[in-house]
Amino acid sequence: MKTYQLNSRCIPGAYQPAMALEFARGQDVDVSLLLKGMAWDEHSLRQPEALLSPAEHLQLLHNLAVALPGGDGAFLLGQGLLPGHLGALSHALLQATNLGQALELLQRYQAWLSPLLAPRLMRLGDETLLYWTDSCALPRQRAFLVEMMMAAVTGMARWLSGQRLPWRYTFNRTRPAHPEQYAVHLGSAVQFNAYLDAMAIDSHWLEQPWPRGNGAGVEMAVAAAEQELEGQPRRSLLTALHDHLLAHVRRPPGLEACADMLGMSPATLKRHLAQHGTHFQAELDQVRIHVTLQLIHNQGYSNERIAAYLGFHDANNFRRSFKRWTGLTPSMLRHQLQPDGLD
Amino acid sequence: MLLTCRRALMAMTLAALAFVFLYGSLGVYRPMEQWSWMDIVGEGGTALMSGFWAILILGSRPSGRVTLLLAGGLTAIMLGSWVDCLDEFFVIPKDQFWDNWLESLLTPGGMLILTSGLYFWRQEQWSLNEHMQKRERLFREHRAFDRVTQLANADYLRRQLQLEQERHPGSGALILLDLDQFHRVNREHGQQEGNRLLQAIAHLLLLNLRPEDLLCRYAGDRYAILLPESDLQEAAVWARHMQQSVAQLAHHTRSGIRLPITARVSWGSLEEAPEALLNRLDQALEAAPDFLPTHAALA
Numbered sequence: 001m002k003t004y005q006l007n008s009r010c011i012p013g014a015y016q017p018a019m020a021l022e023f024a025r026g027q028d029v030d031v032s033l034l035l036k037g038m039a040w041d042e043h044s045l046r047q048p049e050a051l052l053s054p055a056e057h058l059q060l061l062h063n064l065a066v067a068l069p070g071g072d073g074a075f076l077l078g079q080g081l082l083p084g085h086l087g088a089l090s091h092a093l094l095q096a097t098n099l100g101q102a103l104e105l106l107q108r109y110q111a112w113l114s115p116l117l118a119p120r121l122m123r124l125g126d127e128t129l130l131y132w133t134d135s136c137a138l139p140r141q142r143a144f145l146v147e148m149m150m151a152a153v154t155g156m157a158r159w160l161s162g163q164r165l166p167w168r169y170t171f172n173r174t175r176p177a178h179p180e181q182y183a184v185h186l187g188s189a190v191q192f193n194a195y196l197d198a199m200a201i202d203s204h205w206l207e208q209p210w211p212r213g214n215g216a217g218v219e220m221a222v223a224a225a226e227q228e229l230e231g232q233p234r235r236s237l238l239t240a241l242h243d244h245l246l247a248h249v250r251r252p253p254g255l256e257a258c259a260d261m262l263g264m265s266p267a268t269l270k271r272h273l274a275q276h277g278t279h280f281q282a283e284l285d286q287v288r289i290h291v292t293l294q295l296i297h298n299q300g301y302s303n304e305r306i307a308a309y310l311g312f313h314d315a316n317n318f319r320r321s322f323k324r325w326t327g328l329t330p331s332m333l334r335h336q337l338q339p340d341g342l343d
Numbered sequence: 344m345l346l347t348c349r350r351a352l353m354a355m356t357l358a359a360l361a362f363v364f365l366y367g368s369l370g371v372y373r374p375m376e377q378w379s380w381m382d383i384v385g386e387g388g389t390a391l392m393s394g395f396w397a398i399l400i401l402g403s404r405p406s407g408r409v410t411l412l413l414a415g416g417l418t419a420i421m422l423g424s425w426v427d428c429l430d431e432f433f434v435i436p437k438d439q440f441w442d443n444w445l446e447s448l449l450t451p452g453g454m455l456i457l458t459s460g461l462y463f464w465r466q467e468q469w470s471l472n473e474h475m476q477k478r479e480r481l482f483r484e485h486r487a488f489d490r491v492t493q494l495a496n497a498d499y500l501r502r503q504l505q506l507e508q509e510r511h512p513g514s515g516a517l518i519l520l521d522l523d524q525f526h527r528v529n530r531e532h533g534q535q536e537g538n539r540l541l542q543a544i545a546h547l548l549l550l551n552l553r554p555e556d557l558l559c560r561y562a563g564d565r566y567a568i569l570l571p572e573s574d575l576q577e578a579a580v581w582a583r584h585m586q587q588s589v590a591q592l593a594h595h596t597r598s599g600i601r602l603p604i605t606a607r608v609s610w611g612s613l614e615e616a617p618e619a620l621l622n623r624l625d626q627a628l629e630a631a632p633d634f635l636p637t638h639a640a641l642a
Contacts, residue, residue, distance in 0.1 A: 022534075023534065026533070026534035026535050026538065027490070027491075027534075027538075028490065070489065070490070070496065072562060072563065075563070076534075076563075079526060079529065079530075080529060080530060080534070155526060155530075158526065159526065159527070159530060164629075178497065178498075178562070180497040180561055180562040180565075180621070180625075181562045181563070183562070183621075183622075183625045184521070184561065184562040184563040184564070184565045184625075185562070185563055187629055188622060188625045188626045188629060
């Protein structure tokens with residue numbers, strides 16, 4: 001399976017990196033500061049064939065965050081990021097018939113629309129959760145990227161639906177130095193110190209038709225996008241691994257089998273994971289947590305049944321492991337994600 | 344900075360070199376055994392630092408009388424110390440007095456000029472404080488100012504709320520004002536137009552405030568107005584007034600398109616803890632309907 005990693009050249013410079021430069025210029029930041037230490041200048045970056053690596057894009061965003069210390073940079077940049085102007089893909093998003101379709105497109109074409117953070121959808125009871133896992137992010141920049149991508153989806157949904165949607169947000173971080181930025185740009189239904197970086201909304205909002213929606217237009221744009229993007233990697237290494245573990249969570253494959261699926265040696269896979277600041281067991285634990293959440297909510301499974309489902313010896317063993325993964329018991333985590341868990 | 348005051352830097356270097364030349368041609372070189380290193384370091388260091396301060400002043404202030412006096416005074420002090428320092432390297436024959444005159448004129452003269460500069464600087468500061476009225480109160484924190492609107496940020500506001508509660512417990516009010524559909528201005532007219540609108544609204548609100556009030560940019564397109572020693576009724580009247588003045592504003596983009604602007608407001612008294620009050624006012628703004636009746640439907 002073809003995947004991209006930190007150093008693969010896969011991010012079209014004329015799209016998100018150029019938007020970051022444009023945004024910086026609007027904020028009176030010297031654009032050459034953003035490209036400091038990189039092989040790109042503004043002209044070469046804007047060429048249609050220019051492809052940046054995720055590492056370079058991360059560096060550019062890091063420079064931007066340093067140049068704009070006010071705490072609003074990620075939100076302001078994010079707000080205009082989607083649908084963007086990435087040719088056919090942006091056309092498809094622009095004509096999405098409803099939120100559900102837009103989120104589905106975002107997830108399917110994440111390598112281009114959100115190359116650094118992987119958007120994932122999860123149904124929890126009557127709610128749909130859009131949560132974000134690392135795709136090519138580095139821990140020190142995760143908070144910035146999460147703010148940016150949540151603002152991007154929020155802004156796109158608000159613009160295309162013509163109204164502010166009642167999202168609820170949870171953040172896997174401590175209370176920030178600038179909580180007012182969250183309140184103004186996202187709304188006051190924001191919770192910190194949560195397990196997931198997620199935005200939740202009642203599922204019926206996914207079906208509400210959008211005024212610009214044009215189903216036939218989406219189909220044509222998607223067909224055109226498929227032609228444009230043929231042969232390019234569609235998932236990052238981390239995302240592909242996460243997907244594979246998710247699909248086989250009941251009998252999780254080992255490191256060797258996963259490396260084989262990704263077409264690389266176990267040592268190479270280990271090295272790549274280390275580059276992203278993670279390791280195989282941490283990825284597997286993360287997948288199990290997400291599955292546990294769904295089993296509790298949607299199937300109403302007890303700890304015993306989840307333990308059996310995930311192949312643990314007994315419920316106590318599972319509870320202990322879960323506490324070790326998240327610092328919470330399964331029921332505490334379930335409570336955190338409920339609407340009334342927000343205060 | 345070095346670029347902007349290159350000429351001053353060159354003049355200072357030339358003057359310092361001229362003194363070296365003067366001492367070299369009229370004095371006798373002192374052998375190294377007689378050098379007093381303590382004096383050389385002390386006097387040379389004073390000269391270097393004074394020169395550096397002069398450059399800092401020239402590089403950071405608009406030119407004018409105060410700047411000239413401050414930088415000129417520091418330059419004279421620098422040259423005085425430099426002459427002192429050169430004394431350590433050269434012996435001037437006893438029958439010549441010009442070196443004594445140089446030393447005793449340059450340093451005290453420089454100090455006099457610097458003092459007069461500081462005096463006028465104080466006057467200048469008073470008139471600048473008038474400009475900052477309604478943008479800051481009681482204390483200054485230059486890092487708190489927002490780069491777009493030149494208003495103080497939410498951190499500054501929180502400290503002011505706390506300060507006001509300590510100074511006048513049980514009085515004072517806060518208004519939050521949020522522009523409707525501001526995100527569409529950014530999207531449809533570009534971020535620079537969005538920033539221009541934010542600046543225009545900031546000016547408009549400043550004009551509508553009393554001298555003792557404080558306007559902050561809370562975040563994004565949300566402004567906060569602190570009304571010291573006011574009650575809820577007054578706050579309500581002022582909030583409505585601000586809302587109406589925003590609606591009356593005929594704001595145009597650079598390309599001449601009229602942007603109809605409306606705003607939502609919420610207000611409360613300072614009896615609550617600052618964080619709780621801000622949360623409540625944020626939520627009240629979200630509950631208010633957010634639409635522009637005159638804005639064309641999505642095209």
